[in-house]
Amino acid sequence: MRIDKRKENQLRPVRISPQANRYAEGSVIIEFGDTKVHCTASVENNIPKWLQGTEKGWVTAEYGMLPRSTHERIRRDKAANSGRTQEISRLIGRSLRSCVDLYKLGERQIIVDCDVLQADGGTRTASITGGAVALSLALGKLLKEGDIKENPMNFLVSAISVGLTESGPLLDLNYVEDCDAETDMNFVMTQDGKFVEIQGTAEGVAFTRDQMNSMIDLAQSGCEELFKAQEQCLSEQGLTPAHS
Numbered sequence: 001m002r003i004d005k006r007k008e009n010q011l012r013p014v015r016i017s018p019q020a021n022r023y024a025e026g027s028v029i030i031e032f033g034d035t036k037v038h039c040t041a042s043v044e045n046n047i048p049k050w051l052q053g054t055e056k057g058w059v060t061a062e063y064g065m066l067p068r069s070t071h072e073r074i075r076r077d078k079a080a081n082s083g084r085t086q087e088i089s090r091l092i093g094r095s096l097r098s099c100v101d102l103y104k105l106g107e108r109q110i111i112v113d114c115d116v117l118q119a120d121g122g123t124r125t126a127s128i129t130g131g132a133v134a135l136s137l138a139l140g141k142l143l144k145e146g147d148i149k150e151n152p153m154n155f156l157v158s159a160i161s162v163g164l165t166e167s168g169p170l171l172d173l174n175y176v177e178d179c180d181a182e183t184d185m186n187f188v189m190t191q192d193g194k195f196v197e198i199q200g201t202a203e204g205v206a207f208t209r210d211q212m213n214s215m216i217d218l219a220q221s222g223c224e225e226l227f228k229a230q231e232q233c234l235s236e237q238g239l240t241p242a243h244s
Contacts, residue, residue: 003176004033011160011172011222012122016133016233025110026137028233030130033174034120039130041138044109057105057152059135061092063127065116088124091197095128095157095188096135098196104152110138121175125159125186132157133230140239155191158226162187162215164207169215171222183207187219191227 006012012033021027026041047058065079079085096112112135114127136156142148163173163181170177178184185200200215207215234240 002170004174008168009171009218009221011225012174014226014229016130016229018133018137018233018237024134024138025141026134026139028130028133028137029117030126030133032120032122032126032129032172034118035122035126035174036117037123037126037130038113038115038117039127039134040113041131041134042111042113043138043142044111045107047107047109052107055107056102057107058102058109059093059097059100059105059112060109061089061096061112061114061127061131063088063092063114063116063124065119065123069116069119088127091124091188091199092127092131095159095196096131098188099132099153099155099157099190100135100139101150101152101154104148104150105139106148108147110135119175121173121178122161125161125172125188128157128159128188129226129230133233136230136234136239137237140234140237156227156230157188157190157196158223158230159186159188160219160222160226161185162219162222164202164211164215169211169218171218183211183215185215185219187216187223189220189223193220 015031017029020029021040024040025043028039067073112131116123139153161173162185163170164183182205183202188196
């Protein structure tokens with residue numbers, strides 16, 4: 001029995017609250033159980049120098065943890081400059097770019113900021129899932145205002161963690177489960193069933209191909225549930241994401 005009495009294949013309660021920031025073109029607060037992340041998508045009419053003149057836009061991301069998002073206070077400078085922070089920022093950016101036609105975006109940049117309000121495991125997967133909704137909302141606003149002619153969002157992207165324990169694989173690990181898992185993996189998937197990234201390491205005991213396959217199956221089922229939550233949120237905002 002899991003600490004929060006979930007089944008092995010059960011997500012924590014997922015909640016996506018849009019319009020969390022009055023200034024950002026797109027914003028949500030996403031909750032995976034007790035993990036809460038504030039995601040904003042900001043449109044800038046400039047692009048990196050190496051893209052200028054290409055008629056191509058850019059999507060990037062920045063991730064951070066607020067000082068008291070964890071059990072003990074994190075110094076702001078330490079959180080902002082850590083290698084983990086940079087690695088997760090790049091992961092979110094890669095994940096979001098995978099679902100956008102950058103040429104349809106035109107020569108503008110969208111920066112997705114993911115700030116962890118409260119951490120209980122899965123902050124990077126929540127950031128990707130919520131960031132995709134914030135990005136879609138921002139693109140919807142550009143489309144509505146006539147700044148772009150076509151929706152650059154080809155499909156949604158979501159992410160989930162799977163851990164391998166003595167009792168088998170578990171979906172969507174909280175902090176305690178993450179610490180205890182023999183293997184911890186993060187899966188990023190597109191809505192058309194493809195993988196953007198798989199991150200995983202055996203902490204103590206190596207895993208088999210069959211165990212890997214079972215973790216993939218579990219992650220895919222979890223991401224499918226997340227896509228439904230994303231679509232419901234966007235639908236309530238009058239948006240229907242494109243599908244490839």
